[in-house]
Amino acid sequence: MHLFIKNMVCNRCILVVQQELEKLDIPYAKIDLGDVEMEKVPAPEKLEALGKQLHALGFELLDDKKTTLVEKLKTTVIRLIHGNEHETLNTKLSVYLQEALQVDYHYLSTLFSSTEGLTIEKYVILQRIERVKELLQYDEMNLSEIADSLGYSSVQHLSQQFKKVTGLTPTGYRQLKENNRKPLDKV
Template identity: 65%
Template structure:
């Protein structure tokens, strides 16, 4: 049985959900961003307990198929931007999503926009800028390297999108004492 879980955005989220499943004695085959594959069908009471405990940790067990698919799209995009290399980011987004999710891109895009109120492309831009903020804060890589890592064609392209989203240039953002990052589940 596959479960869709909203707000799983990082490896720590996966760890926390695994610990919760172990604590509840729910055997699972796989836990990934936004998805849990249970080894067996839990009863209604155990599922209700899981739902309640997930909510206490800031997660949400999704029942609605449309919402669950949007959550899968988001998890796939977060994985793409925050955990894959620039080679994956340089692939055409529509092809990547269609291949990864096994669905027509037009239907994915229409559903995503209707549920989220933003296009998939704008969501990816926000994710890329959030990743750029994180990398800028580490202050270990040049802006040129960050642009390359995030699949931008040039530093200028990154700078233009960064300024459009944040109102700041990457250099100015890096020089600030107080940084404002947005949690991935709030993008």
């Protein structure tokens, strides 16, 4: 059995969910972004208590298959862009998502757009821009290295997309001293 959890987008989120499972003495086999593989089906009262605790912490247990699929898609994109799978950024997005989720891309695209109010492609662009912001703030890579690491065809393409989304050039953003990045679950 799997539990799917909305807004579980980073390693700290995994740790928080793990702590809650342990507090409630709910055995699990594995925890990943947005997904908890259970050793056995928890008792209904424990599942309800877990749902309440997670909700208080900003998470949500999902029971609807379509909502779960959309959340899986989001965590797959986040893992792709913010994780260590950058080599796959040059793979066609539709192929990557269809293979990763084992669902027809056209269905994924239609479901995502109707549920989230934006296309998968726009969501990916927003996630990439958040990653660019993060890398610019670290100030460890130049624009060419950032563009290459995120699968942009050129620095110019990255710069144009960045300005379109943020209203600033990457260089202008780097010069800002304030952090105006969005949490990944709010993108």
